[in-house]
Amino acid sequence: MTRPGRSGVRPPMPAACLVASKVMSNSPGGATGTQANALDTAADVAGPTRSDPQAIEARWQQRWHDEGTYHVDNDDPRPPFYVLSMYPYPSGPAHMGHVRNYTMGDLLVRYRTMRGDGVLSPIGFDSFGLPAENAAIKTGTHPRIHTDRNIEALSASLRRIGAVYDWRRAVKSHEPSYIHWTQWIFLKFYEAGLVYRDSAPVNWCPGCQTVLANEQVLGDGTCERSGDLVERRDMEQWFYRITAYAQELLDDMDRVDWPEKVKVMQRHWIGRSEGAEFGLPIADAGGEARTDVEPLTVYTTRPDTSFGMTFAVISPEHPRVDELTTDDQRSAVDDFRASVAGRSEIDRLSTEGTLDKRGVATGGRVVNPFNGRPIPVFLADYVLMTYGTGAIMAVPGEDQRDWDFAKAHGCDIIRTVQPPDDFDGEAYVGDGPAINSGFLDGLEIGEAKAAAIDWIAENDLGAGKVNYRLRDWLLSRQRYWGCPIPIIYCDECGEQPLPADQLPIELPDDVEFMPTGRSPLTTHEGFLSATCPSCSGSARSETDTMDTFVDSSWYFLRFTDLWNDEVPFSPEAVRHWLPVDQYIGGVEHAILHLMYARFFTKALADLGVAPKELREPFQRLFTQGMIRLGGSKMSKSKGNLVAPEAILDDQGADALRLAHLQVKPPQEDVDWEDFGIDGCAKFLNRVWRLAVPGSDLGADARTGDPTEADAEVDRATHRLVARITDEYDRWSYNTAIAGFMEFTNTLYRYVQTDDGPHAATLDAAVDALLLVMSPAAPHLCAELWEVRRGGHVHLEPWPEADPSKLVDDTITMVVQVNGKVRDRVEVPSDVEEEAAVAAALASDKVVAALAGGEPRKVIARPPKLVNVVV
RNA sequence: GCGGACGUGGCGGAACUGGCAGACGCACUGGCUUUAGGAGCCAGCGCCGAGAGGCAUGGGGGUUCGAAUCCCCCCGUCCGCACCA
Numbered sequence: 025m026t027r028p029g030r031s032g033v034r035p036p037m038p039a040a041c042l043v044a045s046k047v048m049s050n051s052p053g054g055a056t057g058t059q060a061n062a063l064d065t066a067a068d069v070a071g072p073t074r075s076d077p078q079a080i081e082a083r084w085q086q087r088w089h090d091e092g093t094y095h096v097d098n099d100d101p102r103p104p105f106y107v108l109s110m111y112p113y114p115s116g117p118a119h120m121g122h123v124r125n126y127t128m129g130d131l132l133v134r135y136r137t138m139r140g141d142g143v144l145s146p147i148g149f150d151s152f153g154l155p156a157e158n159a160a161i162k163t164g165t166h167p168r169i170h171t172d173r174n175i176e177a178l179s180a181s182l183r184r185i186g187a188v189y190d191w192r193r194a195v196k197s198h199e200p201s202y203i204h205w206t207q208w209i210f211l212k213f214y215e216a217g218l219v220y221r222d223s224a225p226v227n228w229c230p231g232c233q234t235v236l237a238n239e240q241v242l243g244d245g246t247c248e249r250s251g252d253l254v255e256r257r258d259m260e261q262w263f264y265r266i267t268a269y270a271q272e273l274l275d276d277m278d279r280v281d282w283p284e285k286v287k288v289m290q291r292h293w294i295g296r297s298e299g300a301e302f303g304l305p306i307a308d309a310g311g312e313a314r315t316d317v318e319p320l321t322v323y324t325t326r327p328d329t330s331f332g333m334t335f336a337v338i339s340p341e342h343p344r345v346d347e348l349t350t351d352d353q354r355s356a357v358d359d360f361r362a363s364v365a366g367r368s369e370i371d372r373l374s375t376e377g378t379l380d381k382r383g384v385a386t387g388g389r390v391v392n393p394f395n396g397r398p399i400p401v402f403l404a405d406y407v408l409m410t411y412g413t414g415a416i417m418a419v420p421g422e423d424q425r426d427w428d429f430a431k432a433h434g435c436d437i438i439r440t441v442q443p444p445d446d447f448d449g450e451a452y453v454g455d456g457p458a459i460n461s462g463f464l465d466g467l468e469i470g471e472a473k474a475a476a477i478d479w480i481a482e483n484d485l486g487a488g489k490v491n492y493r494l495r496d497w498l499l500s501r502q503r504y505w506g507c508p509i510p511i512i513y514c515d516e517c518g519e520q521p522l523p524a525d526q527l528p529i530e531l532p533d534d535v536e537f538m539p540t541g542r543s544p545l546t547t548h549e550g551f552l553s554a555t556c557p558s559c560s561g562s563a564r565s566e567t568d569t570m571d572t573f574v575d576s577s578w579y580f581l582r583f584t585d586l587w588n589d590e591v592p593f594s595p596e597a598v599r600h601w602l603p604v605d606q607y608i609g610g611v612e613h614a615i616l617h618l619m620y621a622r623f624f625t626k627a628l629a630d631l632g633v634a635p636k637e638l639r640e641p642f643q644r645l646f647t648q649g650m651i652r653l654g655g656s657k658m659s660k661s662k663g664n665l666v667a668p669e670a671i672l673d674d675q676g677a678d679a680l681r682l683a684h685l686q687v688k689p690p691q692e693d694v695d696w697e698d699f700g701i702d703g704c705a706k707f708l709n710r711v712w713r714l715a716v717p718g719s720d721l722g723a724d725a726r727t728g729d730p731t732e733a734d735a736e737v738d739r740a741t742h743r744l745v746a747r748i749t750d751e752y753d754r755w756s757y758n759t760a761i762a763g764f765m766e767f768t769n770t771l772y773r774y775v776q777t778d779d780g781p782h783a784a785t786l787d788a789a790v791d792a793l794l795l796v797m798s799p800a801a802p803h804l805c806a807e808l809w810e811v812r813r814g815g816h817v818h819l820e821p822w823p824e825a826d827p828s829k830l831v832d833d834t835i836t837m838v839v840q841v842n843g844k845v846r847d848r849v850e851v852p853s854d855v856e857e858e859a860a861v862a863a864a865l866a867s868d869k870v871v872a873a874l875a876g877g878e879p880r881k882v883i884a885r886p887p888k889l890v891n892v893v894v
Numbered sequence: 895g896c897g898g899a900c901g902u903g904g905c906g907g908a909a910c911u912g913g914c915a916g917a918c919g920c921a922c923u924g925g926c927u928u929u930a931g932g933a934g935c936c937a938g939c940g941c942c943g944a945g946a947g948g949c950a951u952g953g954g955g956g957u958u959c960g961a962a963u964c965c966c967c968c969c970g971u972c973c974g975c976a977c978c979a
Contacts, residue, residue: 074933284898284899285897285898285899285973285974288897288898288974289897289898289974289975292896292897292974292975293975295975295978297978297979299979322979323978323979324979325978325979326979337979382977404977405977406977406978406979407977407978407979408977408978408979410978411978411979412978412979413979415979416979417979418979419979423979424895425977425979426979491978491979492978493978611973611974614974615974615975686906686907686918686919687906687907687919688906688907689907692899692900693972693973694906695906697905697906698905698906698907698920699906700906700919700920702920702932703919703920704919706933707919709934710934713934750910751910754910756910758906758907758908758918758919759907759908759909759917759918761918761919762907762908762917762918762919763917763918764918765917765918765919766917766918769918772935776935776936836914838913838914840913840914840959840960842959842960843913843958843959843960843961844960845914848914880959881959882959883913883959883960885913888913888914889913889914889960891913891959891960892959893959893960
């Protein structure tokens with residue numbers, strides 16, 4: 025029953041039924057009121073049944089940008105709320121993964137602003153990194169040019185999806201003003217002993233004469249560029265001493281509101297284990313313990329099983345291999361070590377290969393101090409020099425790998441934990457009393473561990489020890505496009521930190537990119553030559569640069585105080601905004617980035633750079649799912665990207681945003697094939713047609729007193745507000761979109777009833793819809809709000825539902841017989857139990873089921889349900 | 895192997911604390927409108943059955959008046975970590 029459109033505009037009606045939650049006395053940031061002429065614009069850009077996303081979106085994006093609508097200052101009086109989407113690596117225009125991530129962040133920024141918070145919404149660029157350098161080698165474009173270009177493209181894309189930021193605060197990792205403080209922090213850490221230099225194995229390509237990142241080593245262990253077999257070489261590298269914070273990083277996981285999955289991954293990565301470290305005396309030819317040489321130190325988590333130790337295994341890299349090897353085993357040991365050295369770590373850590381091939385006897389023996397027996401020492405590739413002491417005691421009775429190894433090499437097996445009678449396996453790892461264990465016999469595992477550790481300590485063999493899997497962070501990269509490490513090497517004075525007043529060290533631009541992949545800094549004379557800060561003699565600069573994870577470990581702090589040129593940020597600014605109230609990003613950063621950023625925050629707080637009380641940077645974390653196409657992750661490297669541009673040109677940003685929000689719960693992975701962009705575009709048109717002045721819908725609206733049907737729509741409006749508020753708060757964006765659609769369907773039915781809609785009721789309903797939808801579909805809602813009401817929807821206070829209007833007077837009560845739905849009856853919403861039961865028993869279906877008898881039991885849950893048990 | 899998430903129509907999903915399974919969207923079907931091509935509006939749409947009704951949330955058991963939801967055992971999918979002593 026649509027009718028020809030009536031010209032003219034309905035007068036703006038106050039949303040009388042909606043109670044403003046907060047009156048905002050000031051507009052956020054530097055919004056200056058250049059109000060566009062609303063009605064003219066609407067007429068220009070769209071018709072009564074069809075919106076014009078291109079015109080509307082461009083106009084509002086320009087306006088948000090020009091007016092600085094989402095700029096916020098540090099002295100903003102509103103409650104601070106920090107929303108942060110992980111800053112992107114600028115790889116070019118946005119891809120769908122970006123759209124998903126930044127749409128969700130943007131929704132939250134707009135929502136919290138309407139709720140009355142002063143929302144800090146910064147954006148920046150993780151602009152150092154290998155791809156820019158590889159592009160330079162390939163195309164000759166300087167990484168700086170390449171990067172700046174990509175930042176421009178990505179910035180434009182972000183604006184095109186309607187994402188709003190305080191662009192004044194944009195951090196770019198590669199700019200001197202950021203490099204300066206990354207280096208300054210490095211020096212602070214250096215001073216505090218949190219940075220050190222040590223040798224570490226790296227992937228070395230003999231063809232390119234350079235170090236390779238793990239990603240550049242192909243599966244067969246060759247270099248992706250030259251095809252040469254990559255070697256493992258020990259080289260001097262820089263490390264951050266993240267292990268100093270291992271325990272705190274573990275403990276404080278309990279303080280943050282993160283997905284359990286991410287917490288578990290971090291806990292596992294830190295990998296705390298409790299056990300004991302103690303010495304096994306070296307045995308002489310007669311099997312007696314020697315006292316003239318240091319014992320071999322082993323680490324175990326099962327000191328309770330020590331009586332079952334029948335051999336020991338050490339890492340091929342262990343410094344005491346030569347000493348323990350006997351002459352007759354020398355050549356076998358040397359061969360074994362050579363074969364291990366030539367293999368990649370991946371290969372070595374794989375479980376392929378039989379244990380007899382993966383280990384070799386040294387011929388040497390040590391003494392099990394618990395029972396005084398001599399036991400053989402083996403080498404095995406699976407014992408890692410980097411964990412524990414690089415030497416283990418082997419207890420085949422209680423460890424399956426030790427069991428297998430013992431079988432392969434003919435070692436004894438002694439059980440020291442009594443397995444249950446029905447146990448028919450090999451190694452037994454369960455609970456039970458200790459056996460064959462001298463003074464430990466009869467003790468349960470926990471007690472036996474404690475007793476064994478006491479005994480170890482009493483006999484001066486060692487002590488209880490906690491170990492962590494977490495290793496220090498190797499931060500140096502033999503690359504050009506990264507933050508230079510502010511260290512100078514002087515022949516006289518050695519390694520010297522650069523004085524802070526000489527910062528920043530910038531990257532020289534006049535460099536030649538070598539097809540070998542070798543850093544051009546190593547041959548750039550101007551960069552290399554330096555003056556020793558200590559003796560003023562000639563010296564040379566460090567040519568390694570920092571891992572880009574260093575840049576991303578503190579950018580969220582810099583956002584609070586980007587203009588500071590005295591320190592990286594003032595503690596006051598950080599205290600105002602941190603911790604980040606909501607951090608949003610991909611789960612692929614669950615370990616590295618999030619661990620490093622936590623470490624930096626703790627260390628900076630302890631050094632007095634950040635506020636001391638700031639122990640965690642990100643209070644709440646949300647990890648959104650990735651987007652797949654054809655079953656695999658959408659990514660540039662897989663070449664299965666869908667570019668947003670065509671969709672933005674066609675259906676527009678609001679439709680694309682809605683499709684991202686609607687398709688699936690935000691934390692889940694999603695297949696591109698499941699997106700319904702056309703459906704969202706159609707829905708937006710339905711909203712447009714309903715809301716735009718001059719539309720045919722609602723043209724016959726009534727004035728006067730509202731009827732019961734109008735009151736029902738009014739209640740639905742309040743329920744919508746309550747529902748969407750709740751769903752935004754709990755990240756249930758897909759159901760929020762369903763809520764918009766459901767409500768819009770309700771209003772379509774309403775405007776087409778025979779009586780026609782009530783003007784004030786309809787206006788209030790549409791206004792409420794535009795308000796709650798405006799964080800999700802910002803352009804359309806802003807446009808419609810402006811033409812209907814004047815002003816800016818995103819500066820309106822968030823609507824609040826009237827609790828008295830959330831329920832209807834009557835409700836449909838379910839009547840069950842034996843738990844099965846048999847009838848439905850209308851009852852008052854506040855029905856008492858007695859009346860509810862009476863209504864249920866009066867139901868024909870219940871009467872029939874009872875067949876004159878009495879119910880055995882009646883369960884009443886008024887006003888929703890009555891269950892009659894017969 | 896260890897850890898985590900999960901399994902609901904043709905499809906994506908909804909059902910927040912046990913209480914009408916399938917909201918909302920896609921696809922499909924029908925109607926209206928005469929719409930020039932991907933339009934709009936309305937309606938139908940889990941399965942079986944003519945119907946009353948019955949059966950349905952991976953399978954099997956259990957707890958409960960009542961289970962998609964809680965417990966146990968299987969089966970399957972996805973994602974981490976994978977020889978950490």
